[in-house]
Amino acid sequence: MNALPHTSEQHYITGKAALNVPNPDGSFADWHFDEVFLSGRGKIRIAGRDTEPTFPILGSYGIRECSDTLRRFGLAVPDTEKVYTANHVRAILDMVLASLAKKKMPAHVVAEEFIDSESELAELKSKVQELKTKISDQITLSLLQQWEQTSL
Numbered sequence: 090m091n092a093l094p095h096t097s098e099q100h101y102i103t104g105k106a107a108l109n110v111p112n113p114d115g116s117f118a119d120w121h122f123d124e125v126f127l128s129g130r131g132k133i134r135i136a137g138r139d140t141e142p143t144f145p146i147l148g149s150y151g152i153r154e155c156s157d158t159l160r161r162f163g164l165a166v167p168d169t170e171k172v173y174t175a176n177h178v179r180a181i182l183d184m185v186l187a188s189l190a191k192k193k194m195p196a197h198v199v200a201e202e203f204i205d206s207e208s209e210l211a212e213l214k215s216k217v218q219e220l221k222t223k224i225s226d227q228i229t230l231s232l233l234q235q236w237e238q239t240s241l
Contacts, residue, residue, distance in 0.1 A: 093126075093164070093172060094135055099144050101152050101173035103136040104187075107180035108203050110155055111162060116206075126164055136175065136183060141190040143183050146223055150216070151179025177203060178213045182220070185236060189229050199240050214241060 096102060102110065109125045125131030134140050156172040166172055175183055181198060188195035204210050217237055224230045 093159075093166065094133060094138075096135065096171070096173040098149060098152055098173055099142075100135050100137045101175055102133055103140060103175040103180050103183040104134040105180075105184075106131060106133040107175040107183075108177055110174045111158055112177070113155075113158060122162060126159070126162075140183060141187045143186045146186065146220070147179065147182060147216075151176040151182070178209055178216060181213060182216055185233070186220075189224075189232055192228055192232070194232050195236050196239070198236070210241075217241065 093102075101107075106125050109120075109122045109131075111122070121131075125133070136143060152173055153176055154171050155174050156166045156170060159172055160166050174180075181200060181203060184198045185195045188198070200210065200213055204213060217233070221230060221233060224233060
């Protein structure tokens with residue numbers, strides 16, 4: 090079993106690991122929970138430590154406390170510990186922004202591979218529109234627009 094790193098509202102589980110944390114209703118975006126969290130082989134990235142910090146541009150949007158959910162799915166999380174993760178839309182945005190920070194097109198992030206509900210897809214599209222108003226660098230904006238056209 091992977092030992093969960095310390096998390097907070099600004100340093101939370103993100104990326105593909107977060108996509109493997111079930112929603113409160115039990116639905117998943119990705120289906121490798123056991124591999125990521127129980128096998129000991131999963132890579133758990135913490136926003137702002139292992140990845141580019143996206144808190145400055147996204148704020149607290151999409152960050153959730155999910156220790157009860159993780160316990161329900163078999164992780165030994167102490168009762169006094171809180172575990173923060175990105176929701177599925179935030180995890181995707183974090184991966185996109187990490188690539189954009191390196192001036193790379195995030196072609197590896199294909200929304201339909203992780204989102205199967207119309208409401209989450211609409212939320213993602215809305216957040217991408219917001220992001221476009223906050224990005225002033227033209228190269229970064231162009232890469233985001235290319236990703237939007239090919240991956241949303």
